[in-house]
Amino acid sequence: MWCTGIAYKGNIFGPEEARKTMETNFAGTRAVCERLERLIPDGGRIVNVCSLAGKLSILRSSELRSRFEAAKSAEEVAALAEEFLQGVASGSYSKEGWPASMYGVSKLCEATYSRVLAEQLKPRGVAVYACCPGYVATDMSSHKGHKTPEQGADTPMWLALDAPASDSGKFYSDRKEQPF
Template identity: 45%
Template sequence: MMTSQIALVTGGNKGIGFAICQGLVAAGFEVILAARSLDKAKQAVEQLSSSNVYPIEMNVANDSSIHSAAEDIRDQFSHLNVLINNAGIYPDQGVNILTVDRDLLNLTMNTNAFGPIQIIQEFLPLLEKAPAARIINVSSGNGALDGISANVPSYSLSKLALNGATILLAKALHSKGIAVYAMCPGWVRTDMGGNAAPRSPEQGADTAIWLATEASPKLSGKFFRDRKEISY
């Protein structure tokens, strides 16, 4: 009998990711908190003050790091109910679509779009062992066709690609009973969003927690903000 609900959250050591971890712990999940360094993950776990949170090191832009994390998690956990691809970068300061270089585009696409695809591939065996598993990709309004911005070129293109990957993954995983969603947290007060942002990390995390716990699997492949479907 499978009783424990287990979730993996990338970039879980701060901001929206940390708030997602808090919400999932409150909802009764065991949470695997992934960060780029094990020290950062451990520090965040200490802040959460729960025996149901486990630190793991994972650099989502590095395939060998993803693979190592997956091996470690397979050794410790029998299944995975929820995977939340939250980790991401926003490195477009001082550039636009006319000046951005290939290196920056590669870096952002590898982290924000190709990383989540690789993570899903690595963790699929554990997701398949859970009934009605869920994958949530934390995207952005900058990834919607009516929200892409020439002033944040690599970020917009990477989130546009992540949205496209969400649609493809939802189709590919439908027969396995695994739902895949994309969500926009809004403009949130984090290192990425800055202090002027109107929303708290908890407000940004709310839709991800809802998708992880309550949303219908029939909504797989859709894009959400504030628990409501929005257009890609």
């Protein structure tokens, strides 16, 4: 289970912050999964803690949404992530249909990567899930979340131990599949 993530607080938004967010939330997840892939036994499970803040609907461009839906490799997801970062650096991101959410786009990339990885690991029976823990009282939410950390861990733990392996590649919140 991979839970690491960062989110800048308030209105902080800029090229360096966007890159750090993307590196931690998407590239970091990818790096760990690529190392895990070799170690995890057939039939194992990978759970990536993503966020409902990173759903496809945050993209204002239908062309961008289609490209995320069509992504079939980690490289394609990384290229989309880089496009967002370039857009933030040049100031053209909004015109191109990206939202002003570094966290949201990084989590969208993470969840899209989880779906791609699920497809790749299917032949080995390794299940890969993306999920949102809900609004949890942690450092990230400045302890304002209405769920305790134990409650937030419920869906990720359920996915790691009990969820049907046939549902690999899907996105979950509160133990229910969420439209992505």
